[in-house]
Amino acid sequence: xxxxxxxxxxxxxxxxxxxxxxxxxxxxxxxxxxxxxxxxxxxxxxxxxxxxxxxxxxxxxxxxxxxxxxxxxxxxxxxxxxxxxxxxxxxxxxxxxxxxxxxxxxxxxxxxxxxxxxxxxxxxxxxxxxxxxxxxxxxxxxxxxxxxxxxxxxxxxxxxxxxxxxxxxxxxxxxxxxxxxxxxxxxxxxxxxxxxxxxxxxxxxxxxxxxxxxxxxxxxxxxxxxxxxxxxxxxxxxxxxxxxxxxxxxxxxxxxxxxxxxxxxxxxxxxxxxxxxxxxxxxxxxxxxxxxxxxxxxxxxxxxxxxxxxxxxxxxxxxxxxxxxxxxxxxxxxxxxxxxxxxxxxxxxxxxxxxxxxxxxxxxx
Numbered sequence: 001x002x003x004x005x006x007x008x009x010x011x012x013x014x015x016x017x018x019x020x021x022x023x024x025x026x027x028x029x030x031x032x033x034x035x036x037x038x039x040x041x042x043x044x045x046x047x048x049x050x051x052x053x054x055x056x057x058x059x060x061x062x063x064x065x066x067x068x069x070x071x072x073x074x075x076x077x078x079x080x081x082x083x084x085x086x087x088x089x090x091x092x093x094x095x096x097x098x099x100x101x102x103x104x105x106x107x108x109x110x111x112x113x114x115x116x117x118x119x120x121x122x123x124x125x126x127x128x129x130x131x132x133x134x135x136x137x138x139x140x141x142x143x144x145x146x147x148x149x150x151x152x153x154x155x156x157x158x159x160x161x162x163x164x165x166x167x168x169x170x171x172x173x174x175x176x177x178x179x180x181x182x183x184x185x186x187x188x189x190x191x192x193x194x195x196x197x198x199x200x201x202x203x204x205x206x207x208x209x210x211x212x213x214x215x216x217x218x219x220x221x222x223x224x225x226x227x228x229x230x231x232x233x234x235x236x237x238x239x240x241x242x243x244x245x246x247x248x249x250x251x252x253x254x255x256x257x258x259x260x261x262x263x264x265x266x267x268x269x270x271x272x273x274x275x276x277x278x279x280x281x282x283x284x285x286x287x288x289x290x291x292x293x294x295x296x297x298x299x300x301x302x303x304x305x306x307x308x309x310x311x312x313x314x315x316x317x318x319x320x321x322x323x324x325x326x327x328x329x330x331x332x333x334x335x336x337x338x339x340x341x342x343x344x345x346x347x348x349x350x351x352x353x354x355x356x357x358x359x360x361x362x363x364x365x
Contacts, residue, residue, distance in 0.1 A: 037109045037127050037159060041069030041086040048072060048081045052342035053093050055332045059100025062334070063119040064342050065092040071105070073119045078340065078349045085121045086113065094165045102171035104190075106163035112176055114190050125190035128159025131182065138195045147198070150205065154180075167211045167218065175234065177208035177220060185234070200228050200237050207247070209263075214253040217274075221248040221261050229259075229275060240275035250292040252300055260312075262289040262302055268317060282316035284308060291330040293339075303328035303341060309350060322350050 044050055052066035062074040064081075069092060071084040086092075090108040097103035097119075105113040110128030115121060132155040139147040154161075163178035175185045175196065183196035200208070206223040213219075218230040220237070224247065227240040242248075246264035253259055259275055262268040266283035283289070287306040294300055300312040307325035310317040326343040334340055339350040 036069075036090045037088050037111065037124075037129075039089045041071070041083075041089050043083055044068075044070055047083050047346075049346035051344045052329065052346055053091065054095040054105075054330045055340050055342050055347075056095040056097050056103065057332055057334055057340075058097040058103055058118045060335075061100070061118050062340060063095060063097070063103070064340075064347055065095050065105055065107075066329075066342065067091045069107075071119060071122065072347075077336075078347060081347070084115075084119055087122065087124050088113070088127075091162075093162060096166055096168040096174075098168045098171045104166055104168050104174050104176075106166050106176050106178070108162040109159040110161060110163055110178070110182065112163065112166075112190065112193075116171075125186075126176075126184070126193055128161055130193075131184065132157075132159070134184070134193060135195055135197065138197070142198065144198075146203070164208065165210045167213055169213070175211055175218075177211050177222075179207045181205040181208065183208060183220070196234070199230075199234070201239055202226070202228075209247065209249045210251045210261075212251050212253050214256065217253065219251055219253060219259055221251040221263075223247045227251075227259070227261060227275060231274075242269060242275070243278050243280070244269060249288065249290055250302070252292050252294050254294055254298045254300060260292075260300060262292060264288050266304065266317075268302070281312065284310060284317055284319040290328060293331050293333045295333040295337075296335070301331065301333060301339060303331050307343070309339065309341065320350075320352075 047070050050070050052064050055064045065071045069086045069089040071086050072081040074081045088111055090111050092105055092107035095105045101116050101118050103115050110131045112126035113122040114125050135151040135154050139151040161179045163176050165177050167175040172189045173187050177183045181202040184193045186193050206226050208220050208222040210221045216233045218234045220228045225242040225245040227242050228237040229240050230237045244267050248261040248263040251261045257274050258272050260270045266286045268281040268283055269278045271278050287304045289302050289304045292302045302310040305327040309320045309322045326345045328341050328343050331339055331341045337352050339352055341348045
């Protein structure tokens with residue numbers, strides 16, 4: 001592995017490090033990653049128990065994705081799953097839908113996939129080879145020597161850098177972010193992409209792990225306490241100082257002016273004034289938080305690498321008695337109130353009403 005690859009592995013979210021450790025997300029040299037970008041996902045015999053990293057809801061359909069290009073859909077509330085047609089076999093890290101039909105999916109090798117049939121079939125729109133060319137063209141046009149050197153290094157490295165999160169504004173507009181400051185956007189359904197690297201003030205090329213939007217405010221969180229905030233729909237961003245210098249793997253914007261970031265060692269911080277002031281939220285365990293979701297009522301739920309499902313209640317994260325779960329990589333709040341979680345052992349549905357009732361009894365004691 002290259003020196004840059006070593007830094008990437010060291011700083012990636014705990015969920016992906018766990019997958020690397022068991023060989024689920026292979027740390028391959030660039031030529032092999034390139035092969036995986038051109039090799040369709042192979043049908044899995046028991047894909048619902050594969051290593052899965054992300055989940056979403058497309059209308060009433062459930063969609064999950066993970067290692068080796070596996071994407072699954074369910075039209076019966078998770079009782080059964082079928083594998084989708086996917087043109088790559090790289091690990092897929094983040095999934096979002098604009099509506100019941102249109103969605104985007106990102107992953108290793110700079111992969112961006114799109115669907116217009118609710119996740120049944122996917123087409124490749126972007127990969128690390130194209131990203132490197134886009135960055136090189138942008139750097140040459142801008143005349144920035146540092147940006148040009150970075151882009152040339154990106155070309156030389158090959159497509160070995162993962163995209164880690166995305167923001168889907170509608171069927172035509174999306175923003176993708178990832179390792180080493182990768183950030184790109186499309187306004188035409190993926191027909192063309194433009195670099196946002198110059199907007200996000202990231203001279204160290206720190207990893208971007210999460211991107212969220214509320215109104216015209218867009219926030220990006222990442223490595224070493226990084227947080228950038230735009231109040232003009234992404235045209236410009238400003239640095240936001242945070243009180244923790246570890247990585248933030250997820251963020252939410254549950255109300256106007258409110259930002260909640262979470263990540264390494266169970267650190268969760270909240271601001272109600274666009275990052276001017278921060279308060280730390282108590283967590284149930286000093287274990288890395290890997291993902292979060294916002295329910296329809298605005299309440300927040302988190303998962304961590306200890307297999308815990310955590311509700312934000314009364315200013316602290318309190319564990320739901322959801323049973324013994326493996327390290328959790330992602331979750332989505334479903335329209336019926338349930339939670340769908342994904343892990344190294346596949347999909348798990350949690351009846352929130354039942355566990356919340358049980359939890360309420362425990363918290364009163």
